[in-house]
Amino acid sequence: MELKLEGVSKTYPNGTRALQGVNLTIPRGMFGLLGPNGAGKSTLMRSIATLQDVDAGAMTFDGIDLRRDKDRLREVLGYLPQDFGVYPKVTAWDMLDHLAQLKGLAQRGPRHDAVKALLQKTNLWEHRDRRLGGFSGGMKQRFGIAQALLGNPKLLIVDEPTAGLDPAERFRFHNLLAEISADVVVLLSTHIVSDVADLCQNMAILAHGNVVAAGHPLKLVESLHQRVWKRFVTHQEELDALMKELEVIAVRRVAGQRLVHVHAESAPAGFEPATPDLEDVYFHALARASKQS
Numbered sequence: 525m526e527l528k529l530e531g532v533s534k535t536y537p538n539g540t541r542a543l544q545g546v547n548l549t550i551p552r553g554m555f556g557l558l559g560p561n562g563a564g565k566s567t568l569m570r571s572i573a574t575l576q577d578v579d580a581g582a583m584t585f586d587g588i589d590l591r592r593d594k595d596r597l598r599e600v601l602g603y604l605p606q607d608f609g610v611y612p613k614v615t616a617w618d619m620l621d622h623l624a625q626l627k628g629l630a631q632r633g634p635r636h637d638a639v640k641a642l643l644q645k646t647n648l649w650e651h652r653d654r655r656l657g658g659f660s661g662g663m664k665q666r667f668g669i670a671q672a673l674l675g676n677p678k679l680l681i682v683d684e685p686t687a688g689l690d691p692a693e694r695f696r697f698h699n700l701l702a703e704i705s706a707d708v709v710v711l712l713s714t715h716i717v718s719d720v721a722d723l724c725q726n727m728a729i730l731a732h733g734n735v736v737a738a739g740h741p742l743k744l745v746e747s748l749h750q751r752v753w754k755r756f757v758t759h760q761e762e763l764d765a766l767m768k769e770l771e772v773i774a775v776r777r778v779a780g781q782r783l784v785h786v787h788a789e790s791a792p793a794g795f796e797p798a799t800p801d802l803e804d805v806y807f808h809a810l811a812r813a814s815k816q817s
C-alpha cells in the first residue's frame with residue numbers, strides 16, 4: 525500500500541507554476557511534506573484529495589488511479605484541510621454523527637458506535653455534548669482528525685495541522701497521529717520542521733513546486749555530518765561578511781545571541797563543529813534550491 529506520484533505538475537491560470545514535475549513514493553506510516561509558504565504543499569494535498577485537477581503526471585494509491593477514479597479514492601480517503609471550519613453552535617456528537625451520515629453510514633446503531641469510538645480515540649468523548657465553538661484550537665484539530673477518520677480511511681491527508689497549537693496540544697496531537705499511522709498512509713504537510721523530526725519515518729522538502737530533498741529524516745541529517753559549522757556573531761557587519769564568503773544555512777537566536785550555521789567541507793576559520801539537525805537539512809536544501817533557480 526503506497527501513494528505514488530510521477531511527474532505531477534500544476535500551473536494556475538494566472539501562470540503560477542505551483543507543482544513542477546513532483547515524483548514521490550509515500551509508504552505506510554507518517555510521511556512529512558515540508559516547505560515554506562507558497563512551496564505548493566496545499567496544491568499537492570488538494571490534488572491528492574481529488575479536490576482539484578493537476579495538468580500532468582500520474583498519481584496512484586493502492587491500485588487506484590487518482591486522476592481517473594476519484595470516487596474510488598474518496599472511499600479510502602480521510603482529509604483534514606488547512607482551513608478546517610466547524611459549525612460553532614453544533615455539539616461534537618451531533619456534528620460527527622451528521623458527517624458520518626454524509627459519509628454513508630446510514631444505519632443508526634453502527635454509526636453511533638463509530639462516532640463514539642472516534643470521539644474516544646481523539647480524547648473528546650467527555651466533551652461530546654459541548655458546542656464546537658467553545659473548543660480550543662487543539663480540540664478543534666482533534667475533532668478534525670475524528671471526522672477525517674470516518675469510514676476507516678487508508679490514506680489520511682493532514683494539511684498544516686499544528687499551526688497555532690500550544691506545545692501541550694501539539695504533543696497530544698502528535699501522539700494521536702503516531703497512533704493512527706501504524707495502519708495507514710498519513711501525509712502530513714507542514715512548515716514546522718520539528719513536526720517532521722518528531723513524527724515522520726519518511727519526508728520530502730518542497731520548494732517552488734519541486735522536491736528538493738527526500739528520504740529518511742535521520743539519514744538526511746547524517747548526510748550533513750561534519751559539514752555543518754557554527755559560530756556566534758555579535759555585529760551585523762560580521763554577519764553580512766559571512767553571508768558573502770560562506771554558505772550560511774541558518775542564523776538562529778540562542779540565549780539572545782545570533783548563532784550562525786554554515787555548510788562547508790572543512791571548518792572555516794573561527795567556526796567549530798555543529799551537530800546537524802533537521803533544520804540544517806531543511807535550510808540547506810532551500811538555500812541550494814534558491815541558488816539553482
Ligand SMILES: Nc1ncnc2c1ncn2[C@@H]1O[C@H](COP(=O)(O)OP(=O)(O)OP(=O)(O)O)[C@@H](O)[C@H]1O
Pocket residue numbers: 536537538540541542559560561562563564565566567568715
Ligand atoms: N487558486 C490559485 N490561483 C493562483 N495561484 C495560486 C492558487 N492557489 C495557490 N496559488 C499559488 O501557488 C503557489 C503554491 O501555493 P500553495 O498554497 O500550494 O503553497 P503552500 O506550500 O501550501 O503554502 P502555504 O503554506 O502558504 O499554504 C503559491 O505561489 C500560491 O500563491
